[in-house]
Amino acid sequence: MMRAPATSLPLTLDRAGFSATGVDILHNVTLTIAPGEPTIILGPNGAGKSVLLRLCHGLLRPTQGSIRAGNVSVSTERTALVFQRPVMLRRSALANVAYGISGKAARDRALQLLQRVGLSHLAQRPARKLSGGEQQRVALARAWGREPEILFLDEPTASLDPAATRAVEDIVREISVQGVKIVMATHDLGQARRLANDVVFLHKGKLLEHTPAAGFFAAPKTPQAAAFLRGELLT
Numbered sequence: 230m231m232r233a234p235a236t237s238l239p240l241t242l243d244r245a246g247f248s249a250t251g252v253d254i255l256h257n258v259t260l261t262i263a264p265g266e267p268t269i270i271l272g273p274n275g276a277g278k279s280v281l282l283r284l285c286h287g288l289l290r291p292t293q294g295s296i297r298a299g300n301v302s303v304s305t306e307r308t309a310l311v312f313q314r315p316v317m318l319r320r321s322a323l324a325n326v327a328y329g330i331s332g333k334a335a336r337d338r339a340l341q342l343l344q345r346v347g348l349s350h351l352a353q354r355p356a357r358k359l360s361g362g363e364q365q366r367v368a369l370a371r372a373w374g375r376e377p378e379i380l381f382l383d384e385p386t387a388s389l390d391p392a393a394t395r396a397v398e399d400i401v402r403e404i405s406v407q408g409v410k411i412v413m414a415t416h417d418l419g420q421a422r423r424l425a426n427d428v429v430f431l432h433k434g435k436l437l438e439h440t441p442a443a444g445f446f447a448a449p450k451t452p453q454a455a456a457f458l459r460g461e462l463l464t
Contacts, residue, residue: 236299237307237378238410239263240285246293246434247280254280257294258436266426267401267411269442271418273463276431278414282381285412286310309377313384315368317356322348322367325356330374342370346400362393369400373409380404382413386420398424418458422446430454432463 240262247255255277262268262285270278283289284296287303288310296303318325327339343349346366351359356367365385372380382401386394394417401424405411415421421428425442432453438445449455456463 235301235307237301237304238299240299240303240379240412241297242285242291242294243297244294245284245291245296247277247284247289248292253434255284255291255431255434259294260429260436260439262410262412262429264410267405267413267424268427268429269421269425270412270414270429270431271416271421271457272431273457274416275433277434278431279383281429281431282310282383282412282414285379286381307377308379308381309372309375310381310383311365311368311372311385313387315364317359317364317367320356321353322356322359322363323352325367326370326374328371338374339370342374343367345373345403346370347396360393362389362396365389365393365397366400369397369404373404377409379410379412382411384414384416387416394420430457432457 242258242260245255245258246253270281272278280289284291286308287305301307318328323339323343326342327335330338340349340352343352346369348363348366351363356364359367386397389397398420401411428440428442428445429436430438437451438449438454446458449458453463
């Protein structure tokens with residue numbers, strides 16, 4: 230009898246939560262993240278977006294409920310996570326991308342990835358001397374090189390200017406087209422409109438909405454989401 234190929238999708242959270250020092254950061258989240266186009270996580274500061282990404286990636290374990298990843302355990306081996314401020318090794322841009330790519334062809338693969346993110350001309354530049362936008366593109370290339378099934382992005386353009394933001398968005402779209410599931414937290418509503426297939430909306434650690442993006446932006450179902458879209462401060 231043939232076994233089904235291992236897959237991390239769909240991601241299924243069943244009443245998942247996370248508490249630290251007696252404080253509920255996420256509470257009773259039931260959610261399914263399916264294969265396909267990008268899922269965008271929205272919510273005000275402190276809503277729990279980053280913690281949700283880390284739980285799904287396997288960096289944190291839920292303190293309540295459970296998270297299942299398709300027919301395999303939640304694991305960082307089949308996923309990748311890019312942070313708002315990526316950590317660059319004290320190496321060249323090329324060596325940063327090659328890090329984690331196995332096999333004799335790691336350097337060639339890293340060069341190809343740098344070319345795809347528009348940085349092949351900076352391959353030998355020390356990564357830590359690159360601009361913030363360039364470092365983020367290196368981080369995306371490095372994550373892409375791991376061939377993840379799911380790529381988690383934690384506000385990857387929060388500190389970037391508009392041109393660098395658009396460059397990152399173009400790379401995210403290309404990675405998505407290649408079949409990698411993108412799950413991305415952002416505070417940028419314009420970016421969410423440009424990228425989202427579906428929206429997860431969090432408020433005070435609770436999941437209030439999970440709906441197709443068009444419906445979320447046209448007619449949010451909760452007063453908290455409506456206020457968020459109007460730019461009002463949520464309490």
